Amino acid sequence: MSNAASYSVFWNCLRRILRPEHHAKWWYSTVHIVTAMVGAGVLSLPSTMVYLGWAPGMMMLGVSWIITLATMYQMIEMHEDESGRHDTYQCLGRKAFGDRLGNLIVGSQQIVGQVTTNIAYLVTGGQALKRFGDLVLSREIHYGKFEPAVLWISAFAGVQAVLSLFASFSSMTIVSLIASIMSFSYSTIVWATAIRLKSSQASYGYCNLTYYKAFNALGEIAFAYGGHSIALEIQATMRSTRHKPSKLPMWNGVLVAYVMVAVCYFPVAGVGYWALGNLTCYENVLDVLDKPKWLIGTANLMLMLHLTGSYQVFALPIYEGLEQKNMPINALIRPLYVGFTCLVAVILPSFSGLLGLFGGLALGPTTYFLPCIMWLSIKKPRVLGLEWLLNWACILFGVVLTIVSAIGSIVNLKHGFEEQNLKVFYFPRLQQCSSTSTNASCPVRH
Numbered sequence: 154m155s156n157a158a159s160y161s162v163f164w165n166c167l168r169r170i171l172r173p174e175h176h177a178k179w180w181y182s183t184v185h186i187v188t189a190m191v192g193a194g195v196l197s198l199p200s201t202m203v204y205l206g207w208a209p210g211m212m213m214l215g216v217s218w219i220i221t222l223a224t225m226y227q228m229i230e231m232h233e234d235e236s237g238r239h240d241t242y243q244c245l246g247r248k249a250f251g252d253r254l255g256n257l258i259v260g261s262q263q264i265v266g267q268v269t270t271n272i273a274y275l276v277t278g279g280q281a282l283k284r285f286g287d288l289v290l291s292r293e294i295h296y297g298k299f300e301p302a303v304l305w306i307s308a309f310a311g312v313q314a315v316l317s318l319f320a321s322f323s324s325m326t327i328v329s330l331i332a333s334i335m336s337f338s339y340s341t342i343v344w345a346t347a348i349r350l351k352s353s354q355a356s357y358g359y360c361n362l363t364y365y366k367a368f369n370a371l372g373e374i375a376f377a378y379g380g381h382s383i384a385l386e387i388q389a390t391m392r393s394t395r396h397k398p399s400k401l402p403m404w405n406g407v408l409v410a411y412v413m414v415a416v417c418y419f420p421v422a423g424v425g426y427w428a429l430g431n432l433t434c435y436e437n438v439l440d441v442l443d444k445p446k447w448l449i450g451t452a453n454l455m456l457m458l459h460l461t462g463s464y465q466v467f468a469l470p471i472y473e474g475l476e477q478k479n480m481p482i483n484a485l486i487r488p489l490y491v492g493f494t495c496l497v498a499v500i501l502p503s504f505s506g507l508l509g510l511f512g513g514l515a516l517g518p519t520t521y522f523l524p525c526i527m528w529l530s531i532k533k534p535r536v537l538g539l540e541w542l543l544n545w546a547c548i549l550f551g552v553v554l555t556i557v558s559a560i561g562s563i564v565n566l567k568h569g570f571e572e573q574n575l576k577v578f579y580f581p582r583l584q585q586c587s588s589t590s591t592n593a594s595c596p597v598r599h
Contacts, residue, residue: 182406194377199425224524240389249527275498279306288450310495317487332462347428368561372513379516513558521551
């Protein structure tokens with residue numbers, strides 16, 4: 154037997170040990186969906202209230218919850234039909250649009266969404282790791298200044314590279330369960346601590362409101378609901394029979410997941426803004442809170458642990474797409490992918506602009522309107538009927554959201570570079586509303 158063949162046999166045996174496959178239960182989908190959705194997005198929600206206002210902000214959060222739950226239901230229903238199972242988002246796209254357009258429109262959009270989410274999670278994980286070190290080691294924190302991010306993001310990426318070697322939706326179930334518990338825990342810490350620190354001088358006026366900051370806030374909300382691109386891959390791990398199709402346990406798991414998402418999102422957004430007011434214009438709400446140090450440090454550690462699972466959940470379809478059957482190079486593909494996303498992450502300078510850009514341009518289509526378009530193509534509801542009209546309403550809503558949030562985030566990043574002289578390999582300790590702001594309603598922390 155040649156060395157290459159021996160290595161291939163060894164790698165396949167090791168993969169079976171490290172990545173066991175078995176039929177998933179309904180709660181597997183719950184922990185994977187919560188792990189994928191709740192993460193960097195929940196931390197930016199109080200800041201969206203600053204730029205959108207109480208009523209528009211909460212309404213947008215609620216409407217997005219309803220629409221994305223409906224589009225998730227559509228994907229679950231379309232997973233299996235008389236022609237067989239469609240176990241990936243890209244496979245469903247080929248069913249709806251044909252091989253060429255399915256790969257071009259749906260496949261490319263899924264890849265862009267997952268890669269950009271991985272990049273955003275590395276940036277956020279690096280920030281959380283650094284913030285944890287600052288608080289635990291009682292280092293002096295210089296707000297508004299820039300500090301090297303390379304080491305912190307690289308350290309977090311190193312953990313992801315090791316974890317990637319044995320990651321699969323089955324083997325990651327316990328990791329996702331822990332990540333889900335972490336997400337609920339640090340979300341609770343955020344709004345509970347915000348109540349404790351509430352100031353009677355908190356202001357709620359619009360914070361240097363411009364159209365691009367409001368549009369960017371819409372993209373941040375879209376990012377918070379971006380978990381659809383992995384839904385079919387999760388459902389593919391579930392047993393499906395004639396009498397008990399996979400859509401039943403998958404839908405039960407998704408309903409529980411969305412309840413948990415609401416429990417995390419709405420208190421953080423509403424209570425966080427009520428307690429802190431325009432201080433939340435610093436984007437990452439955990440950067441606004443610093444007392445008690447041990448509790449906020451713990452919250453940052455929980456965030457880092459959660460993002461450890463979130464990164465892998467979004468990366469799994471990418472791994473499977475890159476790996477070739479029985480090829481020795483498979484052992485290196487996953488760490489190489491982690492290295493690529495790490496390289497991009499350390500180049501990107503800002504937390505605030507990333508979520509809006511990635512949420513609007515990358516996750517918006519796969520979450521808000523592509524499922525509706527595929528539903529119309531596959532299910533063919535009666536033209537001008539209620540189902541047809543509701544789908545087109547969601548499509549219009551999603552397209553407008555994608556366009557305006559992409560425009561807003563790009564302009565926001567451009568102004569961020571100009572106002573704060575941002576450089577690559579650096580990220581801000583706190584993203585201030587404006588470096589030259591003298592507006593009393595937009596406080597600058599010292």
